[in-house]
Amino acid sequence: MEAIFSSITAYTSAINIGDVITTLLAALVFGLVIAVTYIKTQKNGLYSESLAVTLTILPIILAMIILFVGSNVARAFSLAGTLSIIRFRSAPGEPKDIGYIFFDIAAGLACGVGQYVYGAVFVAVVCIFMVVIHKTRFASSKTSAKKLKITIPEDLDYENAFEDIFKKYTTEYKLIKIKTTDLGSLFELAYNVSMKEDGTDKAFIDELRCRNGNLSIILSLADAPL
Numbered sequence: 001m002e003a004i005f006s007s008i009t010a011y012t013s014a015i016n017i018g019d020v021i022t023t024l025l026a027a028l029v030f031g032l033v034i035a036v037t038y039i040k041t042q043k044n045g046l047y048s049e050s051l052a053v054t055l056t057i058l059p060i061i062l063a064m065i066i067l068f069v070g071s072n073v074a075r076a077f078s079l080a081g082t083l084s085i086i087r088f089r090s091a092p093g094e095p096k097d098i099g100y101i102f103f104d105i106a107a108g109l110a111c112g113v114g115q116y117v118y119g120a121v122f123v124a125v126v127c128i129f130m131v132v133i134h135k136t137r138f139a140s141s142k143t144s145a146k147k148l149k150i151t152i153p154e155d156l157d158y159e160n161a162f163e164d165i166f167k168k169y170t171t172e173y174k175l176i177k178i179k180t181t182d183l184g185s186l187f188e189l190a191y192n193v194s195m196k197e198d199g200t201d202k203a204f205i206d207e208l209r210c211r212n213g214n215l216s217i218i219l220s221l222a223d224a225p226l
Contacts, residue, residue, distance in 0.1 A: 014069065019114070023137040026116045027063040030107040030123050037127040038100050041134035051097055058101070061106035066112025074141040082226070145222040148173075150208060151215040158189055161211055169204040172193055186215070192222070 035055040039047050103126055109117030132138075152158055158178070166173045170193045177190035195201070205217055 006099050009058065010057075017142055020067065021066075022061070022116070023063050023067055023114070024060060027108055027111040028056075030111065030119060031059040031104065033123055033127055034059070034104055034107060037130055041130050050098070051100070055100055055104050058072050058134055059111060060105040062105060062108025063111035066109060091146040145196040146193055146195055147218075147220050148193050149216075149218040149220075150189045150191070150212055152189065152212045153183065153215070153216070154180075154185055154187060156212065157189075158187060162208060165204070165207045165211070168207075171197060 023171070035052045038055055039052055074106070107119055107123050108120060110116070150162070158175075172194040174192045175189060176192055177186045177188075179190075180186070181188050201219055205219060208217055209215075
């Protein structure tokens, strides 16, 4: 372990302080630009604060690692062995969030190898591309997939009771589960529904309440448990 750190220390003493400052500043600017782009392109302004902070500091960390390692293969393997001691866990994010992480890594690598101009062009082009995609709502669906759970009395014909309401507010619906509850006096129906873009959830639920006797109704996101 001492040999590893002595090797790194010997190399860093030969690094020009001007190069270090330039690399840090460039990586910081790239990280800030990417983080701001991430924040501005999130739907309804909902973004992860921790991811935004990570996107800011990650290029700096990567740039300095590349700067310290240089072209020394032995040092690279030593550093990899040292860093492998670190273990971390995090909740899986959306594919777009993972894409921002790789975007950050590429920007940090560009700074680490001294390709500031190419890195700036790369960051600018990708950020503009992400903003354009967000503004034009590229590949966005016209419908919203959700889960619906309705509680109904046992004497209600659930097969046809809500058909007209579903046709009015959804583009597609499917009954996926039926369960009895309250000693068999009630039924719980679970649906997968695709809401129309011009429909409102409140109006949809209000009409369902008129049919099920104002019993419990749950409308949730498609990936949320019912």
